[in-house]
Amino acid sequence: MIDTGLRWLAATLCIAGLTHIAAVLLAPSHSRDLAFTGVDFGGTDGKLVLVDNSNTSADLDPAFLNAVCRFDDETGPVRLTGIMPGTYWSVAAMSEDGRILSTLSREDLRGADIDLLVGRTAALDAVRQSVGLDSVETMSLPVSRGFVLLRLFAGSLDDRGLAEGAFEDLQCRPALSE
């Protein structure tokens, strides 16, 4: 009887161990898919989509206005353009599973205007040649699908007003459609 009980206990612990290992190893490839893939990008017409804790599971800074646009095989590289406020802002390119691939801050781009091509390295070369965008800053990525996340500091009411104004004018369109 005791032997049988111990056998079942050992079986329970073995199953628990395997489940534990599987859960820990599979978490990165599953839970991060939810970061931005649940955001509705339909009907944005070149606008970025505002994200906060109501429509994303990503752990974003609430003192910032955060907005994303998507790029994939269909859109190809995207071109992000707009006039930015004098407060802190940054751009992050993320893979589909939410990993940060590349980032640029206001200091890196040295200016109030943003004009940035984001996409897979080979596709960016093709865009530069076909559309003649040699002088535009680029964010070369190892993937062709992902998200561009823009963070604009909006810590005070004044900053929020500036960030919202800048957000209204921002455009994120497929570079080849221009």
Place this chain on the structure above:
Amino acid sequence: MFSTIRFIVVTLAGVFLGLASAWWAVGNLHFKGAQTIGQWSVVEDDAKANPYEAARAARRGGGGLGPSEGIELITETSADNKPLQAACAYLVTGPMPQGVLWTLTVSDRDGHLPANPARRFGFTSLDAMTFGPARQVRISIGREVRPGDFVATTDLSSLRLTLRLYSPTLAARAPSRDQLPSVTPLGCEQKDAS
């Protein structure tokens, strides 16, 4: 029949135990590979060296800071190395790195923000009061309103503090322990804290 039921029970118990232990381990175990500064842990978005750190990063949902943006530090423990409790009040006091934009956010361990009418989720370098030549901050956190800079944690079931420092310089060279504030307990609500 009996052995079939026993098989099902053992399988379900094993799966439950495995999932529960994984959830607990990801939330509570910190391994030596993780970079810490005092009571603050550096959030590494691409933490691959350790599967628990990678799972912890995944549970936060992504969206962390990249190297040219700055660094993100979190703490779920107080200066006396006890877990932060939502039923307790704390004081975040001490210096902040000078000349950089910083934000301090109060949330639960899953990143949910406190629901308060003022939409006050934390403080930033632009709105926090500072004291003395070292420009030290003094921010209290808890369920009962306190004077000075204060963040209400009324509906949170757990507590986590996230300090984001927006500076590529600091991303390359993390601040030292004496450049960061500490979190000290101020007291707990008797009925919830036990």
